[in-house]
Amino acid sequence: MVAIRWRPVSAAEPLQARPEGGRRHVGGRLLSVCLLLAAALAGPARAHEAHHASPAAAAAPGYLALPYAPPQPGTYALPPIRAAADGSFTDDGGQSRSLHALYADRITVLSFIYTHCDDANGCPLASFVLSQAAADIAKDPALAATVRFVSLSFDPARDTPAALARHAKPFRKPGVDWIFGTATDTDALDALLGAYGQDVERDGAGGSFSHVLRVYLIDGQARIRNEYTTSFLHASMLAADIRTLAMAAAPAAVPVAAGTPGAVPGPGDDKTGYDEATYVTRSRALTARAAAPAALRLALEQPPPGLPRNALNGPLPSAAQIALGRRLFFDRRLSHNGTVACASCHVPDQGFTNNELMTPIGIEGRTVKRNAPSLFNVGLLPTLFHDARESRLEQQVWAPLLAANEMGNPSIGYVLDKIAALPEYIPLFAAAFPAAPTPTMETLGIALAAYERALLSGDSAFDRWREGRDDGAMSAAAQRGFSLFTGKAGCSGCHLVGDTEAMFTDHELHNTGIGFQRSMATPKPLEVTVAPGARLRVEPSTIAASSETPPNDLGRYEVTLDPADRWRYRTPGLRNVALTAPYMHDGSLPTLDAVIAHYNGGGHPNEGQDPRVRPLQLGASERADLRAFLESLTGSNVATLVRDAYAAPIGDHRND
C-alpha cells in the first residue's frame, strides 16, 4: 500500500494534499472510494469508532462526534451574510432548474462537489455531513418539509445527469429532499462558481480539482446565513443552524439596560476607585444610550433658576439653528481626517468635558496642552479659552476647527465645502438660514454656537435652598461648606456669588501657582498606575525617551506678552463642577479634594501668584464640607441635556 499522508504543501511538492483551508488534490480516483466509505459511516457512533481506530490521526471534525455540546437552536443569531446568487443547472433527472426557485420559502444547504473527488476531507466530507444532518432533520417531518439539500458538481464532463443519479442513490432517504445537478455549460458553471466564491483549480495531471470546500446555509429569501469549511462543517452544528433559521421567533434578545429616566447618566466607563485593589468595573454598554430630544430653546427664553437673566452673550438662536448646531457638534467629519468631533473632547456624559484625560488630544493624537473646558453655561461667558483670548462663541468655534493639533482642517473653505457636499446638511442649513442656505464661515459659527448656548444648566440643590424653595435641598454639610466658601476659605473672592444669581466666576484671570509649578519645577519620578491598585515608579528619563518635548504653557502672557500675565488663567464657573474632573487649566488635579488641598496649601508661591491664594488652615471636616457644597452645584437638567445629546446622530465617514 502506498503511504498517503497529508503533508505541508510547497512549490516543490505541488501535488501533495494541503491542510485546512488549503487546496487538496491527491490525484486519482480514491475519492469515490472515500465517498462510499463516508456514506457507509452511518451515524455518530460509527464516526466515533473511526476516531478511535486511529488515535494519532485527526480526520476532519465532521467525521467525528462533536467534542462539545452543540448550541441550543434559537439562542443565537445567524445574521444574513449576503444574497445567494441565482443560477441555472440540470438536475440528476435531466430537468432544468433555477436556484432561486429552489430557495423560495425553503432552507437550503448548498454544496459544491464532484463525484471523482478523492480527498476525504473534501467533497466526501460535505456529502457525509449533509447526509447526517438530513437524517437528523428527517426525524421531524414538519421541519424536513422546509429543508432542501442541493449538491452541484463542477465537473459536468463526467458528472452527467445519469452519473449523478447513480451517485445520488445512497443519499436519497425518505423525508430527505436532496437534489444533485450540474451546470449545463462552462459559462453557466463559471458564473455559479464565481458567485459562490468557489475558487476551483484543475489539476492537469490527475483530472481532479483543487478547491476550498465551502458549504452554504441559505434562507427562504435567498440570503446566505452561514458558510462552512472543512474544520467548521459538522452535522450537529449544521442541524442546530437549520433549526435556528426555522424557528419563526427571533432569538430571545438579551435586554439592554436602557438607563433609568431621571437619573444622571454618568460616564459609561466609571473608574472611580481604580487606585485601590478592590476596584470593580461598572461599565455601561455602548448601546445603552437613552436618547430623548429636548426643547433646548426653551431654556434660552427662560433660563434655569440661579443663572443670570438676559446675560446671553449673543443673539437668541432659532430652534433650527440649535438643531443644526447639535448635528454638527457630533460630526467627526468636521475634522480633517474624519476622526474627531467637537463632542470627542466635550463628551456629554462626561460633563461636556473629558473625564478620561488631563488634556485632550487632537487629530493623529496631537497634544493639546490645556484641559477641555466644560460647555455648561458657556454661552454666558464674556471671554473664552483658559487665556480669555476670544470674545464670542461664533468666532471661537473656528479655532479648534483650524488648529493643527485639534481638528486640523487645512482651511475655512475646505470645511465649508466639505459640509456643503454632505446631503443631510442641505435641509438643515436651509431651515436654519433660509435667506443664505449655503454654509458660510458666519453661519457655521452661528449654528455651532447656538447649540452650545443652549447648554444652560442651573436649578441646583444650592439654588433651591438659597431661594428658599426647598430648605432641605442642601445638606447641613453643604450649608457649612457654603459659609466657608464665602468666608474662611475665600473662594467667592474669585468664584463670585450674587444675591439672586451666581455664575461662580469673576471672569478674570489669576495666577494660582499651578502654571508656574508646571513650567518651572524639575520633573520628579512618577507613580504610574499599571493596573487597579498597582503602581510603579517611573524615572523621568524613561518617559523622555518616548516623548515629544512637553509643550510649555505661560497662560495669558501668550496673548498679551506682558510678563505680569505669566501663568494667569480665567476663573472657571463652578456649576456642575462635580461632573467635570479633572480640574485646573491643565487637568492636573484629579478630584475636588485635590483642588481643595491645593488651595488649602496656598498654591505654589511665585512672584505673580494671586495674594488670595494663601494657606487656608482648613481642617479635614471643613474640607469635606467645602466639597459637599461644590457637589451641590449640579444642575437639575443635566440628564435632560445628556439624553438630548444622545439623540444626535454621530456623523461618521461614509462612502456616499
Add this chain to the structure above:
Amino acid sequence: MSHQTSSQRSALFAIAIGLAITPLSQADETCNSPYMKRLTTQEDFMYIWTLGVSGVGDEQDKLVTVDTNPASKSYGKVIHSLSVGGRNEAHHSGYSDDRRTLWAGGLDTSNIFVFDVASDPAKPTLKTTITDFVAKTGGIVGPHSFYALPGRMLITGLSNNQDHGGRTGMAEYTNDGEYITTHWMPTDDNLQGATKTGQFADGYGYDIRALPRLNVMVSSSFTGWNNYMMDLGKMMADGEAMKRFGNTVTLWDLHTRKPLKVFDVPGAPLEVRCAWGETHDYCFTTTALTSKIWLIHRDGNGEWQAKEVADIGDPAKIPLPVDISIAADDSRLWVNTWNDGMTRLYDITDPHAPKEIYSKHIGEQVNMVSQSWDGKRVYFTSSLLGNWDKKQGPAGDLQYFKAYHWDGKELKEAFAVDFVAEKLGLAHQMTLNARSMYAGRQSPVPPQAGAAGGGDTLAASLGR
C-alpha cells in the same frame, strides 16, 4: 469498485483515515487562523504594514514588500512599496481564509485597506478601501485584528465613536468586504449571558484567536483611541488616562459568538496565541503594563480558567511586553519587550511554568515578531504606535525590519532593512507569503478527455 472484498474494504478504510491524517492542527505563520490556507515552506515575501511619518519619504502609510527568499537575487531588499494615502495609524493586518486578500487596518481613521496578494504576490495591489467601518458597525473605532473565519473576516475594535475610550466591539465582514454584524464586548450592565468571574468586565477589546476544536474564541483588551493615539510620555504622566487600560480576557462561544466568561487579567493583555496540539487546550497572552505571561486554559474539569504563569523581565521596570509568537509544536514562545528592545524565548513545554531560556537585544525598540512555520526564520519589526515610538536611537536600530536564522540555540542576523534610511516610515505588522500559495490557479474548465482517472499509483495499489 463495486466488487470489493471485505479485506479491500478494510484497506480502503485505513487509507481513508490515512488521508484524513491531521494537520488540522496548524504558526505568523504560527499566529494565523487555523481556518486559513497555510504557508509551511520557504517564504518568498514579507509584507510589512508601515506607518507613514511626517518628514520621512512620502509621509503616508504603505505596504512594503521585502524579498525573503535566500535563493533570490533581491533577497533582503525592498522590492515593492504601495502607498495608500494619509496616515491612518497603520497597525495590524491579516489574510482572508483563502489567502487571496490581505486586510490592513488603520487604528486612527478606522480605514481598512484590502490588498490583492494573489494576482501577483510580489506586487500587492489595493483592491478596495473600506472607509465606513465606524458607521457600519454602529460606532466601533480602531479596527485591530483581522482574523479569518470561513468565508468571512472577524475584526476586533479598540475604541468607540462616543467617547474614544476603551469600550468597544467586534465586527464580521464577508471576504468581499461587506459588513455582516457587530458583537459588543460584555459590560457590567449587559454581560450577554457571560459570567463575570472576578472584579472586571470593562468591555475593552484588542486581539482574538480561536480554538475551533473546542468551539471557543479568546479575546484580550488594550485601550481606547485617546490613549493609543497619545504621546506616550504625556499618557504616562496622565493619571486619568492610565486608568483606561483593559484588565480582561473574554472567552467566547465560537459558533454562536456569545461571550461565556470574563476573566480578570490586569494590566492590558495584548496578543493571544493558542496552542496547536490536538490535546493542548490553552492559549497564552501577555500583559503590557504588568509584564506577565498568562495562560487561558481548560482545567481537568473542563472549566476554562485564567492563570498568571510567569514574569517577563523585571516587571518593576515596565519592559512592556508586546508581540509574542508560539512555535508550531507548542514548545517555545517568543516574547518581545518593546521598552528594552529585547526578544526573549520561553520554554513552554509545561504551559503552567514557562521558563526563559534565551534572550537577545534586537534594537532600540522591538514590537512584532513573526516566525516561519518550521521556526527556523524569525523576523522582527520596531514600531509599536506612531506616538509611542522612541524618537532617538542608533541609526538602523530605531525603525527597522530584521531577519534572523534560529538554529535552536541562537539568533543570527541574516539581513536588516533600515526603514528610516529607506524613507519608508515605521515598520509594524509582518505577514509572510509565497508564490507557491497561488501556483496552479487557473479558470475552472472541464477536464480533457482521457484525463479521468489518470494513472496514479494509489489507484493501482488498490487493485482497480
